Amino acid sequence: MRPAPELKVSARTEQVILFRVSGQLFAISSASVQEVRSVDSLASGAMDIPNPCLRKVRHVIRRGDKSLFVVNGAVHFGLQPAPVALVFVLRRTKTALLIDGIEKMTTMTRLQALPLAFCHEERGWYRGLTALDQTVIPVVNPEGFLSPEELQMLNASQIESDAAAAQAELPQ
Amino acid sequence: MTLPLHPEGQSLVLLRIGERRFALFAWQIAELVAPSRIFRFPHRTAETEGVILRRGRIIPVCDVSTILTGQKLTSRRFYLIAIRQYERQSEWIAIPVTGDCELINVDMTPAGPDDPAHITAWISHNGEVIEVLNVNALTPGPWESTLQATAARPMEVHP
Numbered sequence: 552m553r554p555a556p557e558l559k560v561s562a563r564t565e566q567v568i569l570f571r572v573s574g575q576l577f578a579i580s581s582a583s584v585q586e587v588r589s590v591d592s593l594a595s596g597a598m599d600i601p602n603p604c605l606r607k608v609r610h611v612i613r614r615g616d617k618s619l620f621v622v623n624g625a626v627h628f629g630l631q632p633a634p635v636a637l638v639f640v641l642r643r644t645k646t647a648l649l650i651d652g653i654e655k656m657t658t659m660t661r662l663q664a665l666p667l668a669f670c671h672e673e674r675g676w677y678r679g680l681t682a683l684d685q686t687v688i689p690v691v692n693p694e695g696f697l698s699p700e701e702l703q704m705l706n707a708s709q710i711e712s713d714a715a716a717a718q719a720e721l722p723q
Numbered sequence: 724m725t726l727p728l729h730p731e732g733q734s735l736v737l738l739r740i741g742e743r744r745f746a747l748f749a750w751q752i753a754e755l756v757a758p759s760r761i762f763r764f765p766h767r768t769a770e771t772e773g774v775i776l777r778r779g780r781i782i783p784v785c786d787v788s789t790i791l792t793g794q795k796l797t798s799r800r801f802y803l804i805a806i807r808q809y810e811r812q813s814e815w816i817a818i819p820v821t822g823d824c825e826l827i828n829v830d831m832t833p834a835g836p837d838d839p840a841h842i843t844a845w846i847s848h849n850g851e852v853i854e855v856l857n858v859n860a861l862t863p864g865p866w867e868s869t870l871q872a873t874a875a876r877p878m879e880v881h882p
Contacts, residue, residue: 575764628765666774667809668783668816670865671767680774680781687762687774687781 565662567681569654569688570639573630576688578681579639581656583693586640590649593638597621604708605701611709612647619647620705622696628676641693645705648696657683662690733831735846735855738803739822741792746827746846746855753804753815755824770863775802775817784817785862790841791854796821805858809865816862831855 566581597610607626612619619640625632635649662679675695680687697705734749756777761784763773772784782804788796802817803824831844840860846853 577764629767630765661779663781666771666781666783666814666816667812667865668771668785668807668814668863669766669768670863673766673768674865676765682776682779682781685776687764687776689764 565659566656567659567690568656569683570637571651571654572624572628573633573651575628575630576654576686578659578683578688578690579693580678580690583642584639585642586638587653588638588640590635590638593621593647600705600708601712602708604704608697608701608705611705618645618706618709620645620697620702621647621649623649624696625649627696641696644693644696645702646693646696659683659690665689732828735827735829735831736803737825737827737848737853738818738820739824740788740820741794741796743792744848744851744853745791746848746853747803747805747858748843748855749826751806751858753806755820756802756804756817758799758802758819768863777804777817780815782815782817784819786819787856787861788819790861791856805862807858807862807864816858818858818862 567578568581568584569576569578571577593612597612600609600611603609607623608620609623610621612621621638623632623635624630625635633651636652637650639648639650641648659681662681664679665674665677666680675698676689676692677695678690678692681690682688735746736749736752737744737746739745759775759777761773761775770785770787770790772786774781774783776782784802786796788794796819798821799819800822801820801824803820805816805818806813807816827848829846829848831846833844834842834855841857842854843857844855846855
């Protein structure tokens with residue numbers, strides 16, 4: 552028998568928001584959430600993407616010259632669709648995330664790196680795992696909802712639809 | 724990674740998966756634990772079921788029964804916690820097993836070039852020929868599956 556391999560654990564504490572997507576519990580650093588809005592309050596400012604190139608992104612919110620892409624969390628994680636009530640606007644990203652609701656805010660004391668036995672897209676989805684009240688919760692990576700390639704595609708599609716709209720507005 | 728393979732007098736742990744018996748090097752085993760709650764969350768690594776919490780440590784559960792026996796394990800009596808070597812580190816992996824495990828000391832026959840990668844050697848024990856498993860080849864890891872994943876999963880695009 553061998554001694555246990557070294558644990559990769561961060562000792563600092565961090566405020567996290569526990570939230571649900573399609574009933575599944577996730578955590579996100581509260582510092583990563585710029586705004587929490589109800590879906591209803593957002594509906595007036597959101598525009599449909601005419602030909603969505605990604606199934607998980609069907610709406611965009613325009614704020615000045617910045618576009619926020621509304622990501623359906625259930626589709627992103629491959630979960631069953633569920634009614635969404637809230638939107639997280641994620642800081643330093645172009646992502647607004649649709650979620651079922653917030654469970655609570657709490658403090659995370661240990662963040663364990665995602666075990667290497669998880670070796671596909673999830674490595675970009677999560678910062679790691681944490682154990683809270685004897686439950687293991689994945690801690691999402693705010694930048695993991697849209698990959699650089701996906702963002703590039705969405706931006707290109709946005710430019711294209713803006714050009715089409717501008718063309719349509721030109722006097723005949 | 725090359726496993727230290729000395730055919731004579733190796734300490735091995737015999738385990739049962741379904742109806743079959745397999746062996747692992749004793750030095751690759753951390754402990755044998757009773758089944759506990761599996762925590763599942765969304766991910767795309769089919770070979771990894773979820774994680775268990777063991778004395779504050781989060782351990783992935785890899786069910787290798789389909790690879791080894793062609794069938795999903797229906798009854799689990801224990802998790803064998805094995806040490807999985809990655810390129811730069813080692814991590815614990817929980818492998819569901821069906822029955823009690825046994826520590827034995829036997830001589831081995833190294834695997835041949837035609838044997839699957841997850842077989843390191845063969846042993847003969849109580850009239851049975853048993854595969855000695857290579858945990859590193861049997862369980863998923865980033866390097867091994869990154870290329871497969873890239874090839875198998877094109878980005879989602881809807882015309």
